[in-house]
Amino acid sequence: MAIIRDMIPDFDLFQPASVDDALALLAEHGREAWVLAGGLDSYDWFKDRIKRPKVVVDLGGVAELNGIREVEGGLEIGAMTTLTEIVRDARVRSQYPLLADAAEHVATPQIRNQGTLGGNAAQDTRCWYYRSGWPCYRAGGNTCYASAPKAMNREHCIIGRSRCVAVNPSDTAPALIALDAKMIVRNERRPNVYDAEDFFIGPSTDITRMTVMKPGDLLTQIHIPAAWANANFYYEKIRDRGSWDFQLVSVAAAFQVSGGTISGARIAVNGVAPYPLRLEAVERMVIGTEGDEAVATEAGELSVLGARPLRHNDYKIPMMRNLVRRAIRSAV
Amino acid sequence: MGDMDSVELLETKFSRRTFIKGVIAVGATATATSQFLGRPGIAGAQTMAGSAARLITLRVNDQDRPVDVLPNETLAMTLRYRLNLTGTKLGCDRAECGACTVLVDGVNQYSCSMLTHQVRGRAVTTIEGLQNPDTGELSTVQQAVLEEGGFQCAFCAPGFIMSMTAMIDDNPNPTREEAAHALSGNLCRCCDYDKILTCAMRAAELARSV
Numbered sequence: 001m002a003i004i005r006d007m008i009p010d011f012d013l014f015q016p017a018s019v020d021d022a023l024a025l026l027a028e029h030g031r032e033a034w035v036l037a038g039g040l041d042s043y044d045w046f047k048d049r050i051k052r053p054k055v056v057v058d059l060g061g062v063a064e065l066n067g068i069r070e071v072e073g074g075l076e077i078g079a080m081t082t083l084t085e086i087v088r089d090a091r092v093r094s095q096y097p098l099l100a101d102a103a104e105h106v107a108t109p110q111i112r113n114q115g116t117l118g119g120n121a122a123q124d125t126r127c128w129y130y131r132s133g134w135p136c137y138r139a140g141g142n143t144c145y146a147s148a149p150k151a152m153n154r155e156h157c158i159i160g161r162s163r164c165v166a167v168n169p170s171d172t173a174p175a176l177i178a179l180d181a182k183m184i185v186r187n188e189r190r191p192n193v194y195d196a197e198d199f200f201i202g203p204s205t206d207i208t209r210m211t212v213m214k215p216g217d218l219l220t221q222i223h224i225p226a227a228w229a230n231a232n233f234y235y236e237k238i239r240d241r242g243s244w245d246f247q248l249v250s251v252a253a254a255f256q257v258s259g260g261t262i263s264g265a266r267i268a269v270n271g272v273a274p275y276p277l278r279l280e281a282v283e284r285m286v287i288g289t290e291g292d293e294a295v296a297t298e299a300g301e302l303s304v305l306g307a308r309p310l311r312h313n314d315y316k317i318p319m320m321r322n323l324v325r326r327a328i329r330s331a332v
Numbered sequence: 333m334g335d336m337d338s339v340e341l342l343e344t345k346f347s348r349r350t351f352i353k354g355v356i357a358v359g360a361t362a363t364a365t366s367q368f369l370g371r372p373g374i375a376g377a378q379t380m381a382g383s384a385a386r387l388i389t390l391r392v393n394d395q396d397r398p399v400d401v402l403p404n405e406t407l408a409m410t411l412r413y414r415l416n417l418t419g420t421k422l423g424c425d426r427a428e429c430g431a432c433t434v435l436v437d438g439v440n441q442y443s444c445s446m447l448t449h450q451v452r453g454r455a456v457t458t459i460e461g462l463q464n465p466d467t468g469e470l471s472t473v474q475q476a477v478l479e480e481g482g483f484q485c486a487f488c489a490p491g492f493i494m495s496m497t498a499m500i501d502d503n504p505n506p507t508r509e510e511a512a513h514a515l516s517g518n519l520c521r522c523c524d525y526d527k528i529l530t531c532a533m534r535a536a537e538l539a540r541s542v
Contacts, residue, residue: 007404007405013447015384039450040445043406044427058384060450107517109495110430110440111427111517113439114442243512243516244517
Protein backbone atom coordinates (compact mmCIF):
# COMPACT_ATOMS: atom_id res chain seq x y z
CA MET A 1 0.00 0.00 0.00
CA ALA A 2 0.89 3.56 -0.56
CA ILE A 3 3.94 2.93 -2.68
CA ILE A 4 4.35 5.48 -5.44
CA ARG A 5 4.65 3.63 -8.72
CA ASP A 6 4.92 6.78 -10.80
CA MET A 7 2.25 6.27 -13.42
CA ILE A 8 -1.22 4.79 -13.50
CA PRO A 9 -1.23 2.02 -16.14
CA ASP A 10 -2.66 2.90 -19.50
CA PHE A 11 -6.41 3.03 -20.13
CA ASP A 12 -8.72 4.64 -22.63
CA LEU A 13 -10.53 7.62 -21.13
CA PHE A 14 -14.06 8.56 -22.12
CA GLN A 15 -15.74 11.71 -20.85
CA PRO A 16 -19.37 11.55 -21.95
CA ALA A 17 -21.59 14.61 -21.61
CA SER A 18 -24.89 12.80 -21.02
CA VAL A 19 -26.21 9.82 -19.10
CA ASP A 20 -27.30 8.19 -22.36
CA ASP A 21 -23.77 8.42 -23.78
CA ALA A 22 -22.35 7.07 -20.52
CA LEU A 23 -24.79 4.13 -20.55
CA ALA A 24 -23.93 3.38 -24.19
CA LEU A 25 -20.23 3.28 -23.32
CA LEU A 26 -20.85 1.04 -20.31
CA ALA A 27 -23.01 -1.29 -22.41
CA GLU A 28 -20.40 -1.45 -25.15
CA HIS A 29 -17.43 -2.15 -22.89
CA GLY A 30 -19.16 -4.29 -20.26
CA ARG A 31 -16.73 -5.73 -17.71
CA GLU A 32 -13.79 -3.85 -19.24
CA ALA A 33 -15.31 -0.50 -18.27
CA TRP A 34 -14.75 1.32 -14.99
CA VAL A 35 -17.09 4.09 -13.82
CA LEU A 36 -15.16 7.08 -12.46
CA ALA A 37 -17.07 9.45 -10.17
CA GLY A 38 -14.91 11.40 -7.69
CA GLY A 39 -12.20 8.77 -8.18
CA LEU A 40 -10.98 8.59 -4.59
CA ASP A 41 -11.72 4.86 -4.41
CA SER A 42 -10.65 4.19 -7.99
CA TYR A 43 -7.14 5.65 -8.13
CA ASP A 44 -5.77 3.43 -5.34
CA TRP A 45 -6.82 0.37 -7.30
CA PHE A 46 -5.27 1.72 -10.49
CA LYS A 47 -2.02 2.91 -8.89
CA ASP A 48 -1.54 -0.38 -7.07
CA ARG A 49 -2.10 -2.27 -10.36
CA ILE A 50 -4.74 -4.41 -8.67
CA LYS A 51 -7.60 -3.39 -10.92
CA ARG A 52 -6.61 -2.54 -14.47
CA PRO A 53 -9.64 -1.48 -16.49
CA LYS A 54 -9.15 -1.02 -20.22
CA VAL A 55 -11.75 1.72 -20.38
CA VAL A 56 -12.50 4.45 -17.85
CA VAL A 57 -15.77 6.37 -18.15
CA ASP A 58 -15.43 9.69 -16.29
CA LEU A 59 -18.81 11.09 -15.26
CA GLY A 60 -17.43 14.54 -14.38
CA GLY A 61 -18.89 16.10 -17.52
CA VAL A 62 -22.41 14.72 -17.14
CA ALA A 63 -24.25 17.82 -15.90
CA GLU A 64 -27.55 16.00 -15.33
CA LEU A 65 -25.91 13.92 -12.57
CA ASN A 66 -25.09 17.04 -10.54
CA GLY A 67 -27.08 18.97 -8.03
CA ILE A 68 -29.90 18.80 -5.53
CA ARG A 69 -33.47 19.41 -6.64
CA GLU A 70 -36.71 19.67 -4.73
CA VAL A 71 -39.17 17.26 -6.29
CA GLU A 72 -42.63 16.03 -5.47
CA GLY A 73 -42.28 14.13 -2.23
CA GLY A 74 -38.72 14.96 -1.29
CA LEU A 75 -35.26 15.80 -2.54
CA GLU A 76 -33.53 14.35 -5.56
CA ILE A 77 -29.76 14.32 -5.33
CA GLY A 78 -27.68 13.67 -8.44
CA ALA A 79 -25.21 10.85 -7.84
CA MET A 80 -22.29 13.12 -8.80
CA THR A 81 -23.18 15.81 -6.24
CA THR A 82 -20.12 16.30 -4.05
CA LEU A 83 -20.23 15.62 -0.34
CA THR A 84 -19.30 19.27 0.31
CA GLU A 85 -22.35 20.40 -1.67
CA ILE A 86 -24.53 18.12 0.45
CA VAL A 87 -22.99 19.35 3.71
CA ARG A 88 -23.66 22.97 2.69
CA ASP A 89 -27.09 22.61 1.13
CA ALA A 90 -29.65 24.57 3.17
CA ARG A 91 -32.50 22.11 2.44
CA VAL A 92 -30.43 19.09 3.45
CA ARG A 93 -29.20 20.86 6.58
CA SER A 94 -32.63 21.96 7.72
CA GLN A 95 -34.77 18.93 6.80
CA TYR A 96 -32.33 16.01 6.58
CA PRO A 97 -29.40 17.03 8.81
CA LEU A 98 -28.64 13.32 9.27
CA LEU A 99 -27.32 13.18 5.71
CA ALA A 100 -25.31 16.38 6.09
CA ASP A 101 -23.86 15.04 9.33
CA ALA A 102 -22.88 11.74 7.73
CA ALA A 103 -21.35 13.48 4.69
CA GLU A 104 -19.35 15.80 6.95
CA HIS A 105 -17.83 12.73 8.62
CA VAL A 106 -16.34 11.45 5.36
CA ALA A 107 -12.55 11.76 5.22
CA THR A 108 -11.03 15.21 4.63
CA PRO A 109 -12.13 18.56 3.15
CA GLN A 110 -10.29 17.82 -0.10
CA ILE A 111 -11.97 14.43 -0.42
CA ARG A 112 -15.40 15.87 0.36
CA ASN A 113 -14.78 18.57 -2.26
CA GLN A 114 -14.26 15.89 -4.89
CA GLY A 115 -15.97 12.76 -3.60
CA THR A 116 -19.60 12.26 -4.57
CA LEU A 117 -22.64 10.89 -2.78
CA GLY A 118 -22.99 8.15 -5.39
CA GLY A 119 -19.34 7.21 -5.12
CA ASN A 120 -19.38 7.25 -1.35
CA ALA A 121 -22.40 4.94 -1.28
CA ALA A 122 -21.12 2.58 -3.97
CA GLN A 123 -17.48 2.38 -2.84
CA ASP A 124 -15.67 -0.90 -2.42
CA THR A 125 -14.61 -2.37 0.91
CA ARG A 126 -11.31 -1.41 2.57
CA CYS A 127 -10.32 -4.94 3.73
CA TRP A 128 -6.57 -4.63 3.40
CA TYR A 129 -6.02 -8.18 2.19
CA TYR A 130 -8.44 -7.55 -0.64
CA ARG A 131 -7.10 -4.06 -1.36
CA SER A 132 -3.53 -5.30 -1.35
CA GLY A 133 -4.35 -7.66 -4.18
CA TRP A 134 -4.51 -10.96 -2.26
CA PRO A 135 -6.52 -13.50 -4.27
CA CYS A 136 -9.37 -13.79 -1.78
CA TYR A 137 -12.96 -14.89 -2.43
CA ARG A 138 -14.01 -11.32 -3.14
CA ALA A 139 -11.22 -11.02 -5.69
CA GLY A 140 -12.29 -14.26 -7.37
CA GLY A 141 -9.96 -16.56 -5.40
CA ASN A 142 -10.73 -19.41 -3.03
CA THR A 143 -9.91 -18.28 0.49
CA CYS A 144 -10.47 -15.47 3.00
CA TYR A 145 -7.19 -14.21 4.39
CA ALA A 146 -8.90 -11.95 6.95
CA SER A 147 -10.48 -14.85 8.83
CA ALA A 148 -7.39 -17.08 8.80
CA PRO A 149 -6.11 -18.03 12.30
CA LYS A 150 -3.42 -15.35 12.54
CA ALA A 151 -5.14 -12.74 10.40
CA MET A 152 -5.27 -9.05 11.29
CA ASN A 153 -9.00 -8.53 11.41
CA ARG A 154 -9.56 -5.80 13.97
CA GLU A 155 -11.69 -3.79 11.53
CA HIS A 156 -13.67 -6.66 10.02
CA CYS A 157 -17.25 -7.78 10.56
CA ILE A 158 -19.11 -9.29 13.51
CA ILE A 159 -22.37 -9.95 11.68
CA GLY A 160 -23.41 -11.22 8.24
CA ARG A 161 -20.23 -12.98 7.21
CA SER A 162 -20.40 -15.44 4.37
CA ARG A 163 -16.90 -16.54 3.40
CA CYS A 164 -15.99 -12.81 3.23
CA VAL A 165 -15.66 -10.83 6.49
CA ALA A 166 -15.04 -7.36 5.05
CA VAL A 167 -17.22 -4.40 6.07
CA ASN A 168 -18.89 -1.65 4.10
CA PRO A 169 -16.87 1.54 4.71
CA SER A 170 -19.41 4.18 3.69
CA ASP A 171 -20.40 6.92 6.13
CA THR A 172 -23.42 8.02 4.11
CA ALA A 173 -24.83 4.51 3.55
CA PRO A 174 -26.42 4.05 7.00
CA ALA A 175 -27.86 7.57 6.81
CA LEU A 176 -29.41 6.77 3.43
CA ILE A 177 -31.01 3.65 4.93
CA ALA A 178 -32.30 5.55 7.97
CA LEU A 179 -33.81 8.15 5.62
CA ASP A 180 -35.43 5.40 3.49
CA ALA A 181 -33.63 6.76 0.40
CA LYS A 182 -34.40 5.35 -3.04
CA MET A 183 -31.44 4.59 -5.31
CA ILE A 184 -32.14 5.09 -9.00
CA VAL A 185 -29.99 2.78 -11.11
CA ARG A 186 -30.10 3.00 -14.88
CA ASN A 187 -28.77 0.83 -17.64
CA GLU A 188 -29.38 0.79 -21.38
CA ARG A 189 -32.58 -1.18 -20.94
CA ARG A 190 -34.49 0.42 -18.08
CA PRO A 191 -34.25 2.35 -14.82
CA ASN A 192 -34.54 0.42 -11.57
CA VAL A 193 -35.38 1.89 -8.19
CA TYR A 194 -34.01 0.21 -5.08
CA ASP A 195 -34.63 0.95 -1.43
CA ALA A 196 -31.24 1.93 0.03
CA GLU A 197 -31.21 -1.15 2.27
CA ASP A 198 -31.62 -3.41 -0.79
CA PHE A 199 -29.07 -1.48 -2.84
CA PHE A 200 -26.26 -2.80 -0.62
CA ILE A 201 -25.67 -6.54 -0.83
CA GLY A 202 -23.69 -9.02 1.21
CA PRO A 203 -21.31 -11.77 0.13
CA SER A 204 -24.06 -14.39 0.35
CA THR A 205 -25.78 -12.60 -2.55
CA ASP A 206 -22.62 -11.92 -4.60
CA ILE A 207 -19.22 -12.03 -2.98
CA THR A 208 -17.58 -9.83 -5.64
CA ARG A 209 -19.96 -6.88 -5.39
CA MET A 210 -20.92 -4.42 -2.64
CA THR A 211 -24.11 -3.23 -4.32
CA VAL A 212 -26.78 -4.52 -6.68
CA MET A 213 -25.04 -2.80 -9.59
CA LYS A 214 -23.62 -4.97 -12.33
CA PRO A 215 -21.51 -3.99 -15.33
CA GLY A 216 -23.56 -1.61 -17.46
CA ASP A 217 -25.45 -0.18 -14.47
CA LEU A 218 -25.11 3.41 -13.34
CA LEU A 219 -26.36 5.00 -10.11
CA THR A 220 -27.86 8.26 -11.37
CA GLN A 221 -29.99 9.74 -8.58
CA ILE A 222 -30.70 9.34 -4.91
CA HIS A 223 -34.19 10.27 -3.82
CA ILE A 224 -34.70 11.31 -0.21
CA PRO A 225 -38.41 10.96 0.63
CA ALA A 226 -40.12 13.71 2.60
CA ALA A 227 -41.62 11.11 4.95
CA TRP A 228 -38.59 11.42 7.24
CA ALA A 229 -37.97 15.15 6.87
CA ASN A 230 -37.45 16.94 10.18
CA ALA A 231 -37.47 13.69 12.16
CA ASN A 232 -35.30 13.40 15.27
CA PHE A 233 -31.95 12.22 13.97
CA TYR A 234 -28.90 10.67 15.56
CA TYR A 235 -25.55 10.05 13.88
CA GLU A 236 -22.35 8.91 15.49
CA LYS A 237 -19.16 7.52 14.01
CA ILE A 238 -16.37 5.96 16.04
CA ARG A 239 -12.96 5.97 14.36
CA ASP A 240 -9.37 5.48 15.43
CA ARG A 241 -8.28 9.02 14.62
CA GLY A 242 -10.23 12.13 15.54
CA SER A 243 -9.44 14.10 12.38
CA TRP A 244 -10.25 11.55 9.69
CA ASP A 245 -10.52 7.83 9.26
CA PHE A 246 -12.92 5.14 8.13
CA GLN A 247 -15.43 4.10 10.75
CA LEU A 248 -14.95 1.29 13.22
CA VAL A 249 -18.68 1.41 13.94
CA SER A 250 -21.19 4.09 13.02
CA VAL A 251 -24.91 4.49 13.65
CA ALA A 252 -27.55 6.54 11.85
CA ALA A 253 -31.08 6.77 13.19
CA ALA A 254 -34.32 8.62 12.49
CA PHE A 255 -37.20 8.80 14.97
CA GLN A 256 -40.70 10.17 14.71
CA VAL A 257 -42.11 11.09 18.07
CA SER A 258 -45.67 11.92 19.00
CA GLY A 259 -46.95 12.61 22.48
CA GLY A 260 -43.67 11.62 24.07
CA THR A 261 -43.52 8.16 22.52
CA ILE A 262 -41.64 6.89 19.50
CA SER A 263 -44.09 6.42 16.64
CA GLY A 264 -41.60 5.63 13.89
CA ALA A 265 -37.97 4.53 13.84
CA ARG A 266 -35.31 3.59 11.32
CA ILE A 267 -31.88 2.60 12.58
CA ALA A 268 -28.85 1.45 10.60
CA VAL A 269 -25.33 0.56 11.71
CA ASN A 270 -22.22 0.38 9.54
CA GLY A 271 -18.81 -1.14 10.09
CA VAL A 272 -20.23 -4.30 11.60
CA ALA A 273 -21.31 -6.27 8.52
CA PRO A 274 -20.34 -6.53 4.84
CA TYR A 275 -23.27 -4.20 4.16
CA PRO A 276 -24.81 -1.35 6.14
CA LEU A 277 -27.14 -3.14 8.54
CA ARG A 278 -30.70 -2.04 9.19
CA LEU A 279 -31.89 -3.02 12.68
CA GLU A 280 -35.53 -3.81 12.05
CA ALA A 281 -35.99 -5.82 15.25
CA VAL A 282 -34.71 -2.87 17.29
CA GLU A 283 -37.00 -0.50 15.39
CA ARG A 284 -40.01 -2.68 16.17
CA MET A 285 -39.00 -2.93 19.81
CA VAL A 286 -38.67 0.80 20.42
CA ILE A 287 -41.81 1.93 18.60
CA GLY A 288 -44.53 2.74 21.13
CA THR A 289 -42.04 3.27 23.95
CA GLU A 290 -40.64 6.45 25.41
CA GLY A 291 -37.09 5.41 24.54
CA ASP A 292 -36.07 5.56 28.19
CA GLU A 293 -32.90 4.10 29.67
CA ALA A 294 -34.37 0.62 30.13
CA VAL A 295 -35.59 0.51 26.52
CA ALA A 296 -32.27 1.88 25.24
CA THR A 297 -30.35 -0.77 27.15
CA GLU A 298 -32.59 -3.55 25.92
CA ALA A 299 -32.34 -2.22 22.34
CA GLY A 300 -28.55 -2.27 22.57
CA GLU A 301 -28.60 -5.89 23.78
CA LEU A 302 -31.05 -6.89 21.04
CA SER A 303 -28.92 -5.27 18.32
CA VAL A 304 -25.92 -7.51 18.96
CA LEU A 305 -27.78 -10.81 19.34
CA GLY A 306 -26.03 -13.35 17.17
CA ALA A 307 -22.91 -11.21 16.65
CA ARG A 308 -19.84 -13.40 16.21
CA PRO A 309 -16.46 -11.73 16.56
CA LEU A 310 -13.25 -12.68 14.79
CA ARG A 311 -9.98 -12.92 16.70
CA HIS A 312 -9.30 -9.17 17.05
CA ASN A 313 -12.63 -7.40 16.76
CA ASP A 314 -14.72 -8.41 19.76
CA TYR A 315 -14.57 -4.76 20.90
CA LYS A 316 -17.08 -4.01 18.13
CA ILE A 317 -19.84 -5.80 20.04
CA PRO A 318 -19.97 -3.40 23.02
CA MET A 319 -19.25 -0.52 20.65
CA MET A 320 -22.29 -1.33 18.52
CA ARG A 321 -24.42 -2.04 21.58
CA ASN A 322 -23.56 1.34 23.09
CA LEU A 323 -24.05 3.29 19.87
CA VAL A 324 -27.53 1.81 19.45
CA ARG A 325 -28.24 2.60 23.08
CA ARG A 326 -27.16 6.22 22.64
CA ALA A 327 -29.28 6.56 19.51
CA ILE A 328 -32.40 5.34 21.33
CA ARG A 329 -31.69 7.60 24.31
CA SER A 330 -31.67 10.59 21.96
CA ALA A 331 -34.99 9.72 20.33
CA VAL A 332 -37.51 11.54 22.51
CA MET B 333 33.68 24.46 -14.41
CA GLY B 334 34.25 20.97 -15.72
CA ASP B 335 33.24 19.58 -12.33
CA MET B 336 30.05 21.59 -12.32
CA ASP B 337 29.16 20.33 -15.76
CA SER B 338 29.52 16.74 -14.68
CA VAL B 339 27.46 17.35 -11.55
CA GLU B 340 24.77 18.91 -13.66
CA LEU B 341 24.99 16.05 -16.09
CA LEU B 342 24.60 13.56 -13.26
CA GLU B 343 21.58 15.42 -11.92
CA THR B 344 20.05 15.60 -15.32
CA LYS B 345 20.64 11.95 -15.89
CA PHE B 346 19.66 10.53 -12.57
CA SER B 347 17.38 12.84 -10.67
CA ARG B 348 14.08 11.25 -9.77
CA ARG B 349 12.18 14.03 -11.51
CA THR B 350 14.05 13.48 -14.77
CA PHE B 351 13.47 9.76 -14.50
CA ILE B 352 9.73 10.26 -14.13
CA LYS B 353 9.69 12.69 -17.04
CA GLY B 354 11.27 9.86 -18.99
CA VAL B 355 8.56 7.46 -17.90
CA ILE B 356 5.87 9.87 -19.06
CA ALA B 357 7.61 10.33 -22.41
CA VAL B 358 7.91 6.58 -22.92
CA GLY B 359 4.28 6.22 -21.97
CA ALA B 360 3.40 8.79 -24.61
CA THR B 361 5.37 6.86 -27.21
CA ALA B 362 3.72 3.59 -26.29
CA THR B 363 0.28 5.16 -26.47
CA ALA B 364 1.06 6.81 -29.79
CA THR B 365 2.16 3.44 -31.11
CA SER B 366 -0.96 1.67 -29.95
CA GLN B 367 -3.02 4.40 -31.55
CA PHE B 368 -1.08 3.84 -34.77
CA LEU B 369 -1.92 0.17 -34.51
CA GLY B 370 -5.55 1.07 -34.48
CA ARG B 371 -6.69 0.66 -30.88
CA PRO B 372 -9.91 2.58 -30.47
CA GLY B 373 -10.55 5.42 -28.12
CA ILE B 374 -7.06 6.76 -27.57
CA ALA B 375 -7.51 10.27 -28.65
CA GLY B 376 -5.59 12.68 -30.76
CA ALA B 377 -8.39 12.67 -33.21
CA GLN B 378 -11.71 11.94 -31.52
CA THR B 379 -12.43 8.36 -32.42
CA MET B 380 -15.73 8.17 -30.60
CA ALA B 381 -18.14 10.48 -28.82
CA GLY B 382 -16.74 11.41 -25.45
CA SER B 383 -13.20 10.10 -25.83
CA ALA B 384 -10.53 12.44 -24.50
CA ALA B 385 -8.17 14.34 -26.81
CA ARG B 386 -4.49 14.28 -25.89
CA LEU B 387 -3.55 17.86 -26.74
CA ILE B 388 -5.33 20.18 -24.36
CA THR B 389 -5.00 23.67 -22.97
CA LEU B 390 -4.96 24.03 -19.21
CA ARG B 391 -5.72 27.20 -17.33
CA VAL B 392 -3.00 27.26 -14.67
CA ASN B 393 -2.22 30.31 -12.53
CA ASP B 394 -4.12 32.59 -14.91
CA GLN B 395 -2.14 31.39 -17.92
CA ASP B 396 -3.24 29.17 -20.79
CA ARG B 397 -0.79 26.28 -20.97
CA PRO B 398 -1.03 24.00 -24.02
CA VAL B 399 0.12 20.54 -22.98
CA ASP B 400 0.11 16.96 -24.22
CA VAL B 401 -1.57 14.87 -21.51
CA LEU B 402 -2.00 11.10 -21.32
CA PRO B 403 -5.49 9.87 -20.42
CA ASN B 404 -4.07 8.17 -17.32
CA GLU B 405 -2.04 11.14 -16.08
CA THR B 406 -2.78 12.80 -12.74
CA LEU B 407 -2.84 16.57 -12.38
CA ALA B 408 0.12 16.43 -9.98
CA MET B 409 2.18 14.64 -12.66
CA THR B 410 1.26 17.18 -15.31
CA LEU B 411 2.01 20.14 -13.07
CA ARG B 412 5.36 18.83 -11.88
CA TYR B 413 6.78 16.99 -14.85
CA ARG B 414 5.29 18.74 -17.86
CA LEU B 415 4.76 22.31 -16.65
CA ASN B 416 7.70 22.35 -14.21
CA LEU B 417 5.46 23.68 -11.42
CA THR B 418 7.34 21.69 -8.80
CA GLY B 419 6.01 23.71 -5.86
CA THR B 420 3.17 21.16 -5.81
CA LYS B 421 4.62 18.23 -3.87
CA LEU B 422 3.89 14.54 -4.09
CA GLY B 423 3.90 12.93 -0.66
CA CYS B 424 1.78 9.80 -0.53
CA ASP B 425 0.20 9.92 -4.02
CA ARG B 426 -2.86 8.38 -2.34
CA ALA B 427 -5.13 11.31 -1.32
CA GLU B 428 -3.98 11.04 2.27
CA CYS B 429 -1.25 13.59 3.03
CA GLY B 430 -2.33 16.76 1.23
CA ALA B 431 1.14 17.81 -0.01
CA CYS B 432 -0.24 17.92 -3.57
CA THR B 433 -3.18 20.22 -2.71
CA VAL B 434 -4.03 22.76 -5.41
CA LEU B 435 -7.09 24.91 -6.00
CA VAL B 436 -9.48 23.95 -8.80
CA ASP B 437 -11.91 26.82 -9.38
CA GLY B 438 -10.89 28.05 -5.94
CA VAL B 439 -11.64 24.75 -4.17
CA ASN B 440 -8.83 22.77 -2.52
CA GLN B 441 -8.36 19.31 -3.97
CA TYR B 442 -5.69 16.62 -4.12
CA SER B 443 -3.90 16.93 -7.47
CA CYS B 444 -2.47 13.40 -7.07
CA SER B 445 -5.99 12.00 -7.20
CA MET B 446 -7.61 13.58 -10.20
CA LEU B 447 -6.93 13.13 -13.87
CA THR B 448 -5.57 16.16 -15.67
CA HIS B 449 -8.29 15.64 -18.26
CA GLN B 450 -10.86 16.35 -15.55
CA VAL B 451 -9.71 19.96 -15.12
CA ARG B 452 -10.00 21.02 -18.76
CA GLY B 453 -11.77 24.39 -18.82
CA ARG B 454 -11.32 24.91 -15.10
CA ALA B 455 -8.95 27.29 -13.31
CA VAL B 456 -6.07 25.58 -11.52
CA THR B 457 -4.05 27.52 -8.95
CA THR B 458 -0.80 26.19 -7.57
CA ILE B 459 1.52 27.62 -4.94
CA GLU B 460 3.39 29.42 -7.74
CA GLY B 461 0.24 31.34 -8.61
CA LEU B 462 -0.39 32.93 -5.21
CA GLN B 463 2.25 35.64 -5.41
CA ASN B 464 1.25 38.78 -7.33
CA PRO B 465 2.96 38.27 -10.73
CA ASP B 466 3.49 42.02 -11.28
CA THR B 467 4.59 43.25 -7.89
CA GLY B 468 5.99 40.03 -6.44
CA GLU B 469 3.89 40.68 -3.34
CA LEU B 470 3.12 37.55 -1.33
CA SER B 471 -0.45 36.46 -0.72
CA THR B 472 -1.81 37.06 2.75
CA VAL B 473 -1.41 33.38 3.60
CA GLN B 474 2.20 33.32 2.42
CA GLN B 475 2.88 36.51 4.38
CA ALA B 476 1.33 35.01 7.51
CA VAL B 477 3.44 31.85 7.18
CA LEU B 478 6.56 33.97 6.74
CA GLU B 479 5.73 36.04 9.82
CA GLU B 480 4.80 33.13 12.06
CA GLY B 481 7.44 30.68 10.83
CA GLY B 482 4.92 27.90 10.82
CA PHE B 483 6.85 25.02 9.31
CA GLN B 484 9.95 23.03 10.17
CA CYS B 485 10.97 21.06 7.06
CA ALA B 486 8.11 22.65 5.07
CA PHE B 487 7.63 19.85 2.54
CA CYS B 488 3.94 19.98 3.42
CA ALA B 489 3.84 23.80 3.35
CA PRO B 490 2.62 24.34 -0.24
CA GLY B 491 -0.32 22.01 0.37
CA PHE B 492 -1.17 23.63 3.71
CA ILE B 493 -0.91 27.11 2.17
CA MET B 494 -3.33 26.14 -0.60
CA SER B 495 -5.79 24.72 1.95
CA MET B 496 -5.45 27.86 4.09
CA THR B 497 -6.15 29.96 1.00
CA ALA B 498 -9.33 28.00 0.30
CA MET B 499 -10.31 28.14 3.96
CA ILE B 500 -10.04 31.94 4.19
CA ASP B 501 -11.99 32.35 0.99
CA ASP B 502 -14.70 30.21 2.52
CA ASN B 503 -14.64 31.41 6.10
CA PRO B 504 -12.63 34.59 6.68
CA ASN B 505 -13.28 34.51 10.40
CA PRO B 506 -12.61 30.95 11.59
CA THR B 507 -12.16 29.81 15.16
CA ARG B 508 -9.01 27.83 15.83
CA GLU B 509 -11.14 24.68 15.90
CA GLU B 510 -12.76 25.50 12.56
CA ALA B 511 -9.33 26.14 11.10
CA ALA B 512 -8.16 22.74 12.36
CA HIS B 513 -11.17 21.11 10.70
CA ALA B 514 -10.58 23.00 7.44
CA LEU B 515 -6.92 21.92 7.41
CA SER B 516 -7.56 18.33 8.48
CA GLY B 517 -6.83 17.07 4.97
CA ASN B 518 -3.17 18.05 5.23
CA LEU B 519 -0.59 16.17 7.26
CA CYS B 520 2.68 17.47 8.72
CA ARG B 521 5.18 14.81 9.71
CA CYS B 522 7.16 17.32 11.77
CA CYS B 523 3.92 17.72 13.76
CA ASP B 524 4.01 21.51 13.64
CA TYR B 525 0.24 21.66 13.79
CA ASP B 526 0.08 24.21 16.57
CA LYS B 527 2.30 26.68 14.73
CA ILE B 528 0.52 25.94 11.45
CA LEU B 529 -2.80 26.79 13.08
CA THR B 530 -1.28 30.00 14.39
CA CYS B 531 -0.31 30.80 10.77
CA ALA B 532 -3.85 30.07 9.62
CA MET B 533 -5.32 32.38 12.25
CA ARG B 534 -2.80 35.10 11.39
CA ALA B 535 -3.58 34.66 7.68
CA ALA B 536 -7.29 35.11 8.35
CA GLU B 537 -6.51 38.21 10.39
CA LEU B 538 -4.36 39.65 7.57
CA ALA B 539 -7.04 38.84 5.00
CA ARG B 540 -9.70 40.63 7.05
CA SER B 541 -7.56 43.75 7.35
CA VAL B 542 -6.93 44.01 3.58
